[in-house]
Amino acid sequence: MNRGDVIEFHLDTRSGVSPYLQVVHQVRHALRLGLLLEGDQLPTVKEVVAHLAINPNTVLKAYKELEHAGLVAARPGIGTFVTKTLSDSSLAAHGPLRQELQRWLGKARRAGLDDESIEALFRDCFRSALDEGVA
Amino acid sequence: MTAVLDTEGLTKRYGRRSALSDCTLSIPSGHVVGLVGPNGAGKTTLLHLAVGLLQPTSGTIEVLGSRPAESPAQLGRVGFVAQETPTYEALSVADHLNFGAWLNPSFDAEMAGRRIDELGLDLRQKAGHLSGGQRAQLALTLAIAKRPELLILDEPVAGLDPLARRAFLQYLMESVAEHELSVILSSHLVADLERVCDYLVVLVASHVQVVGEVEGLLASHYRLSGPRRDPSSLPSSQEVIESSHTERQSTMLVRIESPILDPAWTVEEVSLEDLVLAYMGRASDAGRVQRRSGRAFR
Numbered sequence: 001m002n003r004g005d006v007i008e009f010h011l012d013t014r015s016g017v018s019p020y021l022q023v024v025h026q027v028r029h030a031l032r033l034g035l036l037l038e039g040d041q042l043p044t045v046k047e048v049v050a051h052l053a054i055n056p057n058t059v060l061k062a063y064k065e066l067e068h069a070g071l072v073a074a075r076p077g078i079g080t081f082v083t084k085t086l087s088d089s090s091l092a093a094h095g096p097l098r099q100e101l102q103r104w105l106g107k108a109r110r111a112g113l114d115d116e117s118i119e120a121l122f123r124d125c126f127r128s129a130l131d132e133g134v135a
Numbered sequence: 136m137t138a139v140l141d142t143e144g145l146t147k148r149y150g151r152r153s154a155l156s157d158c159t160l161s162i163p164s165g166h167v168v169g170l171v172g173p174n175g176a177g178k179t180t181l182l183h184l185a186v187g188l189l190q191p192t193s194g195t196i197e198v199l200g201s202r203p204a205e206s207p208a209q210l211g212r213v214g215f216v217a218q219e220t221p222t223y224e225a226l227s228v229a230d231h232l233n234f235g236a237w238l239n240p241s242f243d244a245e246m247a248g249r250r251i252d253e254l255g256l257d258l259r260q261k262a263g264h265l266s267g268g269q270r271a272q273l274a275l276t277l278a279i280a281k282r283p284e285l286l287i288l289d290e291p292v293a294g295l296d297p298l299a300r301r302a303f304l305q306y307l308m309e310s311v312a313e314h315e316l317s318v319i320l321s322s323h324l325v326a327d328l329e330r331v332c333d334y335l336v337v338l339v340a341s342h343v344q345v346v347g348e349v350e351g352l353l354a355s356h357y358r359l360s361g362p363r364r365d366p367s368s369l370p371s372s373q374e375v376i377e378s379s380h381t382e383r384q385s386t387m388l389v390r391i392e393s394p395i396l397d398p399a400w401t402v403e404e405v406s407l408e409d410l411v412l413a414y415m416g417r418a419s420d421a422g423r424v425q426r427r428s429g430r431a432f433r
Contacts, residue, residue, distance in 0.1 A: 050309035
């Protein structure tokens with residue numbers, strides 16, 4: 001069990017995504033990648049606002065939404081703790097898959113694709129795989 | 136719950152010039168309120184009325200349920216940091232802390248001392264030799280150490296560099312989380328407000344243009360773009376705040392209470408900055424039209 005300092009939030013003010021949603025996404029992302037585990041404590045509201053200079057209500061709203069989704073639980077006077085993980089047995093497969101993807105990215109670059117083309121190609125493949133019910 | 140700021144028809148005139156006109160507001164507690172507007176809009180006038188430095192010409196104002204500055208107790212409940220975060224140049228940091236403790240019965244000297252320590256300020260340093268950022272932090276520390284229920288800040292970060300500005304807002308937000316303060320802060324920098332404020336008041340040319348919780352405001356304003364169209368042909372439930380037109384296309388920022396059903400429009404969400412600028416633009420356009428027609432009559 002880790003206390004508080006397991007995750008540090010950051011804010012992209014140009015993304016157009018509201019700050020509270022950015023906090024929610026970052027927690028979900030960390031849960032999915034296995035960076036946050038059951039029992040871990042999220043930073044306190046005071047810690048987050050002192051770091052990001054954002055309104056405390058923004059953090060409270062994000063934590064409430066995560067609580068509503070059953071991912072964390074608030075223990076009054078103590079803090080907010082992770083109660084569920086989003087990573088599963090598939091987490092073990094992340095490493096090899098990441099390596100393969102990196103190799104593929106290297107190939108794409110050598111073939112002369114720029115960032116935008118790589119992203120477009122990936123998205124297109126991802127979408128057509130979804131349509132075919134493969135992914 | 137008592138409103139932190141409650142005004143009705145509040146007006147302040149200097150001779151024939153109105154600094155604040157017919158301002159009616161009721162701001163609930165527990166918010167960080169951004170008071171936005173161009174320079175000369177009346178922001179400082181409103182804040183000075185709220186702390187009792189000015190008396191209204193007409194209308195009423197109540198702060199935390201009482202008349203501003205009506206009693207020592209009322210003075211103790213409201214913290215105020217004036218524009219440019221003034222300090223006493225010839226006095227040391229320690230003198231400021233002692234002065235604060237002497238003037239405010241509820242002064243939290245221990246907290247103030249700890250904060251000065253965290254900031255790395257030398258207690259013997261004269262305030263006149265502090266940097267702008269350090270001076271602002273000292274003024275904020277004093278205002279927070281008096282443990283007010285409402286903290287009023289007039290353009291606190293306007294003169295600070297980005298790093299000092301961030302540090303100032305970090306400490307302010309930390310204090311809000313810790314002491315559950317309500318805050319009213321004026322600024323003409325919308326980017327800062329976007330992070331820290333959850334309630335907005337837009338003031339232009341002495342008039343309040345729009346008031347409300349940021350979340351609610353963002354959920355009721357949209358940018359519509361589509362084939363060229365006369366703004367007056369929109370349904371009455373859509374108030375046009377800003378519109379621009381090319382030969383073929385119209386783009387409008389509208390306030391709506393119900394969903395947009397017209398399929399001709401592409402509907403986009405707006406940022407707080409877009410929203411503020413739209414209201415400011417509308418108000419200054421109206422001002423120009425008024426002035427122009429005024430001349431025509433003469």
